[in-house]
Amino acid sequence: MSLHKRDILSVKDLTKEEIVKILELAKWYAAKGRTDHFKGKVAALCFFEPSTRTFVSFDLAMKYLGGSTTGFQSAGATSIAKGESLQDTIKTIDSYGVDVIIMRHPQIGSAKTAADIAKSPVVNAGDGSNEHPTQSLVDLYTIQERKGDLNNLHIGVLGDLKNARTVHSLILALSHFSPRFSFISPKELAIDDSYKEELKRKSIDFREVENVNEVIGSLDVLYVTRLQKERFETLEEYEKLKGSYNIGRSILEGAKKDLIILHPLPRIDELSTELDAVENAAYFQQTKDSIAVRQALLALIFGVPS
Numbered sequence: 001m002s003l004h005k006r007d008i009l010s011v012k013d014l015t016k017e018e019i020v021k022i023l024e025l026a027k028w029y030a031a032k033g034r035t036d037h038f039k040g041k042v043a044a045l046c047f048f049e050p051s052t053r054t055f056v057s058f059d060l061a062m063k064y065l066g067g068s069t070t071g072f073q074s075a076g077a078t079s080i081a082k083g084e085s086l087q088d089t090i091k092t093i094d095s096y097g098v099d100v101i102i103m104r105h106p107q108i109g110s111a112k113t114a115a116d117i118a119k120s121p122v123v124n125a126g127d128g129s130n131e132h133p134t135q136s137l138v139d140l141y142t143i144q145e146r147k148g149d150l151n152n153l154h155i156g157v158l159g160d161l162k163n164a165r166t167v168h169s170l171i172l173a174l175s176h177f178s179p180r181f182s183f184i185s186p187k188e189l190a191i192d193d194s195y196k197e198e199l200k201r202k203s204i205d206f207r208e209v210e211n212v213n214e215v216i217g218s219l220d221v222l223y224v225t226r227l228q229k230e231r232f233e234t235l236e237e238y239e240k241l242k243g244s245y246n247i248g249r250s251i252l253e254g255a256k257k258d259l260i261i262l263h264p265l266p267r268i269d270e271l272s273t274e275l276d277a278v279e280n281a282a283y284f285q286q287t288k289d290s291i292a293v294r295q296a297l298l299a300l301i302f303g304v305p306s
């Protein structure tokens, strides 16, 4: 099936073959750089929540395809601040005839709400603590670039596994490639049962630990995430867990030489800058790779022949 004019709300909207196709085309765009293949196409970037990477890389991806962007980077800069609903905001943007709506919003399911209203395809750029499907495409691309193969890897996922939407999408995306997962988190931030059920259903091996040192020696990939402060119900709960994990250079002592460390960013205090210069660090490669991956996804939505 083609991705032409399709909504991308969840990793579950993509088959393994479609994920592979996006990654292949991303490699092509990474080599090619800027093109004018989609001159005249317009993306509306509707960001109701803060973003640096997702907003800027989608903006650049559109421009590197020869297209252009419109939109906003803060709900406060829109008529939402006057009390307008999400539904009316999306109806308005859709009425302008844009070619794609790329939306980030704090509510789980908001991208689906927008897709149900809009005629234009909607891409979920993060809906609350639910999913961030295009980040997981970036993550897979960087893993493939660094490891050469996505299959049969032992992936350690460390941090706020309850609230981190990038983690949720990553688990679903990697599940196509026979992974083994180690989920590393304080008990309060453990991965939701629904993801564990999904992995059991697919016969994918996983374990849960509280200390990364229990699994570091056999990891191929360590994926670190920050505490998602904005998702905690109270500041007290956040303060209680703040600083409960921190990855520094010493993590490499017990690790495989070719371990790669990923982080969707932003980071706060969970990943030391002392790792930035080491070969194992791949998080600024993720940011770089994200433009080509988003070019590929947009090109397929706009209609690259399949």
Ligand code: CP
Pocket (backbone or CB within 6 Å): 050, 051, 052, 053, 054, 055, 132, 135, 264, 265, 266
């Ligand atoms: N990875 C990611 O979603 O970063 P931003 O919040 O800066 O977009």
